[in-house]
Amino acid sequence: MTDIASRIEAANREAHRRMLGADPVLVDVMLARDAIPNLPPRTVLHAGPPISWERMCGPMRSAVAGALVFEGWASDLAEAETVAASGGVRFEPNHHYDGVGPMTGITTPGVAVLVVENRAFGNRAFCTVNEGMGNVMRFGGNDQEVRDRLAWIAGVFGPAVGAALRRRGGVPLKGLIARGLTMGDEMHMRNAACTGLILRELAADLAEVAPADLGRMLRFISGNDMFFLNIAMAMAKAVAAPAHGIPYATVVTTMARNGTDFGIRLSSTGDAWFTGPAQMARGLLFAGFTEADGNPDIGDSCITETVGLGGCAMAASPAVVGFVGAGALSDAIGYTRSMSEITVGPNPEWTMPTMAMAGVPTAIDVRKVLSTGILPVINTAITNRQPGRGQIGAGIVNPPLECFQQALMRFAEVHGAL
Template structure:
């Protein structure tokens, strides 16, 4: 019997499970051997002292941490993000200055900005009329007359470059549970747009049209329609195949239904209403900025809770990737922004790509986006991978989160809630990094979007934060 089993084993097709470096698997694949790659990393990045310290932290402070994290999660789950209006950045965004430009990610100076972020700044200066051409815009940017600050420091978020200038119209969202607000610009669409670092004449003209036509028509419609419950819309969008970051067709369609009748009934000019409806119909990503602002105002109340290891913010600016941890206050923990692995538009390749950028990772921090990919199998056509990968990603994120969302559910997982509340200590213990899906900008300013894909944050910022968390609380 044993000999028969041994013969069957030797005659069966060989399969290999490879842990660690994928380079070890490639020679076997070339010889036709089936290889299963396991994405495994040692706990605490291989730092045994840190791993031991985390275990000690669990033993000595586990009860306090669990209680703090439970409070943080309850604040997230009880949030009620609501669209209440459209305003102007200078008048409505807290602390916005007349010569200020907000950008995505952690703080960064002009000297350290990546190409597309510089392109966004140039476009923002041209849009405001502070310069007559790109050359003058660069001179102004380096002069010190313009202040650059993160959107997150002003209760705001912005996709990709995340540029917000004083004259831009902004969505105003309020968390009805806690009374805090969040702000975001209106979405331009895909391709050659400001948030991807483009600043050509047509880019600026579209931004002006959004300020002078789109925002006023939407405002009139919203004033007739009244406030919009964003949590309900996002929940419905997940049932329609969105994940809330890179696929927003369902959410945009729902918003269209909410506002269309009210806009038509308003006293806006018929021609302008027609332009706005055509723009919304042709921009499947229009809902993204609203999703981001919803996530922002839902996450902010979870900040500043003593002993909480919840990560309440992830953002990147094309130079740095940064996180903020509830129990560590408003400090940024940063590491170099990684490159995105994905699909490219015709004529472009990874050689053209800028590093990861944008505040849109607030969606993953909130428990949607890459954490909800199982709800949106069609997203893989945009960012790469397979439908099975989407399911695997969502399941994997459950290993580093604190709860399942009670509002955002995934049909393909028997309506389980999305993994919500990234736990810094679980990230360190497991070596599993948050999954983010994102767009890709050209590395040079002025060109725009070149693709989309998936990205893993750098482990270093999580390890650095864990060191400080242990020093503070152990």
């Protein structure tokens, strides 16, 4: 083995060790302006790699407009588009601020964010609260109904859940997710089990800290099987972050899409993004929709795959295989096995009953992606390209190969391997 190959092996083992050694705990719900350090004024955080207003897809532009009205930076949606187009706000990826957000991923100072602390490494990560289905900002919704719901989450729900979490010292997530995997969740497109588990964890404390609003809050959680997705995303970001910045590591520490571009980042190549065109997911569409209604792949939610969940753990979730149109359980097991070929190793604490309790394949190695030609498999929702119309289906999608080709070339330049 060459000297550089030995260094890579050691660095990748360290990245894998850090992911497995994480201790993510849901500790609080706060306003983004209070939770996210160094968030510049008039900043709109979005999903995926960096993008200008001009290149944003329809749902993302629409969500931005709604966010500007919500923040009071524009008096109506028309003015908001003018402000956004004229440089009146700053756009940055959530990932630049230890954050993630599903679909459009729009995060502004006045929205509530979930706070997950990785107690093994001392870092924190953030994600907006899941708003439910249909006309919501993550799908590009921006009307009064959407903004009123965001205000209720920021002003009522978030503070109550935050108080409940602080009262009990947080909810440890590693064991909860291990249970969820054995109950059929893969934590990207199926979160029914973990939503139930987190509701059970929070209910008594919520009843004591906010009895007046309890009914609406419990219905808000229990009426949305995807409530836990955003917690899983903040958790995954908190797990992935310590694995970033390890010299010689060829492990992918970020995968994200903004509806126009797919971007990845590598542990050892700093803040550089490697991008290619966002793909169309292949899957099942709800009745009445065609592929032409779908938006290209969007959202930070593939941070779950980055730490071994989602498509990597598809074998754990027989229910999701049919939902995303991926075939039978045997096909799901095949997807998970193929992810074993491009990852550093299993996570023995997150196991899958359908695979004799094998651990989920964790830490994608860009070298293995290029040597095998196997791309990461991502389970995903498909959003309507018409803003605010919600989800039109679910499927699986791969990152474009060129992201990994660019990343390997940059790695080779940085580490003198060309």
